[in-house]
Amino acid sequence: MKALARKWLPAYAGLYVIFLYLPILLLPIFSVNASPIPQFPLTGITTKWYRDLPKTPALIDAAWNSLIVGVAAAVLSTVLGICAARAVTRYRFPGRRPIQGLIMAPLVLPEIIIAISMLLILLSLGLSLSLFTVVLGHVLICIPYSITVLVSGFEGFDRSLEEASADLGETAFGTFRRVTLPMVAPAIISSLLVSFTISLDEFIMAFFLAGTETTLPIYIWGQLRFAAKLPGVLALGTLMLAASILMLTFAEVLRRRAERRTADAGAALA
């Protein structure tokens, strides 16, 4: 049994990884295919589809919208996340754990249900659908990620570090600038990047809450109806994929750095 597992487990793991990533790998491959039909064998290599992208005004509009929504959602969810993460890591108050659980819930709730509920509420509040409503939806989705990243950065932040700074003559603002901020900055930037990435790729919320506006995922969805537009979509998708991977990697590097710093500061107490 054991021998069998040892033999087949790596094979299983390999298949699993291929299943996960092969479709994604196909995206960049077909995005440089000379033929508009995504089919092997490739007929030739071209960058035409990429060069065509900036010439599509509807795409540029959608990209701008996504950028605006992404930045707004990232900043908002990070600001709210800082408050929550600070409260959770610094204070012990009744209901701390249930509250933490509720904040994380959007991670596992069906997104389409949340989207429909939000749509109902926003409309009954008399708000018209716009990029603003998309931002609200995205903040809801991003906050659990923000908080996870921020809590791991804030945890173990030794309060006596701020006291030590005051003790050495520094003012409250100086302490924030010279101690608090450098200690938590990596976690904050990491949270901004993660939230932005999630907002950039998010489709369901945007689809329900955008009204007549389009974001990049909505634009892509619209283009899929026309076979001739497919290579352009693939090229755009490849770019978004690359951007997401880059930002998430950078975010993780920063998050680990923040975690290491605060952990080291706390180590003396252990």
Place this chain on the structure above:
Amino acid sequence: MPDRTMIDIRGVSRSYGSFKALDEANLSIREGEFFSLLGPSGCGKTTLLRMIAGFDTPTTGKIVIDGQPMDGIPANRRPTNMVFQSYAIFPHLNVEQNVAYGLKRLRLGAEEEKRRVEEALAMVSLTGLGKRGATELSGGQRQRVALARALVMRPKVLLLDEPLSALDKKLREQMQVELRRLQKAVGITFILVTHDQYEALAMSDRIAVMFGGRISQVAAPKEIYQRPVNRQVADFLGGMNFIRAELVEEAGNTIVVDTLGFGRVRTERPPAWEGNGRAATLGIRPERLRVLWDDARAAHEVAGTLIERHYFGEITHLVVDVPGMEKPLSVTETNDFGADDLPVGATIRLAYDPDALVAMAD
């Protein structure tokens, strides 16, 4: 310069809701003194230290440092610096930057700043480690950086919050000696908070022993150890045999009591002692009772049966049952004459100096 008051604590109390962390503390700490606040956890010693540093405010009372009342003066404008229990070394800065942290605000100029940092690092034997990252330091080195970072500010008072508690025993003992030497060298007033009685006894000029938010006794180490004002203080500072006694005579500063086992004893009346009817308590430290070997005689003796013997390497701990006494006596004896081989059940005689018998409040 000697005997000039550096810190004056006048009727300082601190309450958290209905809990009184510190109750009417009065203390006067002299310039250049190594002063310890000693007590179990929750006795208010850390609360008092934090109020001196400015991290906490007295509910009532006044703290005066070097003649200046500290009311409303925040921590960053007080002439005190602190070595934190966790050391609170800034993890994103290296050793040099940590030590220079407070100097930056003084705008001394690069050269003078560098000189002061070097000087401070030399003081704590960390010369050459300036570029080392804060996270690459051992516990003992962190402690030294914390010390250098505080001393470089040339404070009037250095506050130390259990600075040695995170170190292992050997390093702790080494640091005790070093800290004491350092304090003598720089001449700054040190206030040490500790729950370790040996640490307090070994390092301090004077000790304040605290229990439950109150200061029980303030005195030099020897006085605290040998003449504790009450049972609680006596117990906290080490082993003590308590002996029930009955008051026979009271004359000025002297009292005469009758005891079972130690007979009639004339002793000094303790400061906190109030006549509690005719009952009194005497105490004698276990090391002040010596085993009498063979035919040796002493002016003052007490005899009993050895009921337990515990070997501790350099010393042996003997438990001796004395007829008539309600509790057996604890005795610590060195091993030069074979105390570690005394048979349990043997009758032994113990010599004592009547001056070692001290009366104390309950």
